[in-house]
Amino acid sequence: MMVKRVAVAFLVSLAMAAQASAAESSSSTDQFVTDANGDTDVIRRSQWSDFNGASVAVDQLLKSDGFGRLIYRYDEQTEATKLYHQAICESVGMTPSSGEGTAGGSASGWACEGESAEGELGHQRAPRSVDWVTTTAPSGQVPVGVTYHSPGQMRMQSSVGGQRRATVGVDNGRCTYTDVKHFSGAFTDSGQVFVACIVHQSRFVNTSMDVCIPRRCGSHRGTQFAR
Structure with a gap:
């Protein structure tokens, strides 16, 4: 029941930004944005399960570490992204990792x-x-x-x-x-x-x-x- 509640909350909060459908896109897409410090960040959108048999587009904020790697940190994400991270982890009886994530190439992921x-x-x-x-x-x-x-x-x-x-x-x-x-x-x-x-x-x-x-x-x- 908890997974369902979190998933529903996530879908409601993301309704204006995500498009759920049974057909998946072929790859993730990146949008480059500039933060308050003038640094360039990446918002990576990719398709993930909506827990109801279809898919949903989820955005992840990735920050450069200065060495060519893009880093995901849970605390830096939007509330919608945090809710999805919680939902996918709760689906396996776990919680979002407190570590730092790095995607290889154009991939995306969760820990x-x-x-x-x-x-x-x-x-x-x-x-x-x-x-x-x-x-x-x-x-x-x-x-x-x-x-x-x-x-x-x-x-x-x-x-x-x-x-x-x-x-x-x-x-x-x-x-x-x-x-x-x-x-x-x-x-x-x-x-x-x-x-x-x-x-x-x-x-x-x-x-x-x-x-x-x-x-x-x-x-x-x-x-x-x-x-």
Whole structure:
């Protein structure tokens, strides 16, 4: 019920800006805007599920990090975009990631976090054996000629603080989305990372899910069949 309520609230708030239809556009579109500081930002519009069998156009504000990457931060989004991010995460029992997202090329995506905590390994430094990462790449059947979203899954535990970097990839990395979080101490973390992609002919599609924490990395490869 919560997913439905959030989805409905999102659709109402976005009614003047988004166009829902069963037919998907072939790619995302970018609009360049200038912020109050004179910096150029990108508003990326792409198609995502409306949770009722059709699609809806969703805008994401992406800011340059000065090194050629466009960064998504939840707190910088419009209320409509925040509501959609909440809805897609609630659909898998999670909440929007507090990290920073980066889309590869013209792709778009979302990151969600499940159970996540710092300091659960005690006050003393834990041995390396407690550091572990498990990942699951997207798999299954996907449609041809329409934008679809693919989730990669992850769980991990780290005995020290530092960076957690997670990247989901589709079609040999043609479509990727990366989420980065930082922890000040030992941590456990779990979540899903979604990326939008489109395949124009029936074929097998290689997928990946790669996650690194300070002392461990985990990778998994999968296959989708577009038909």
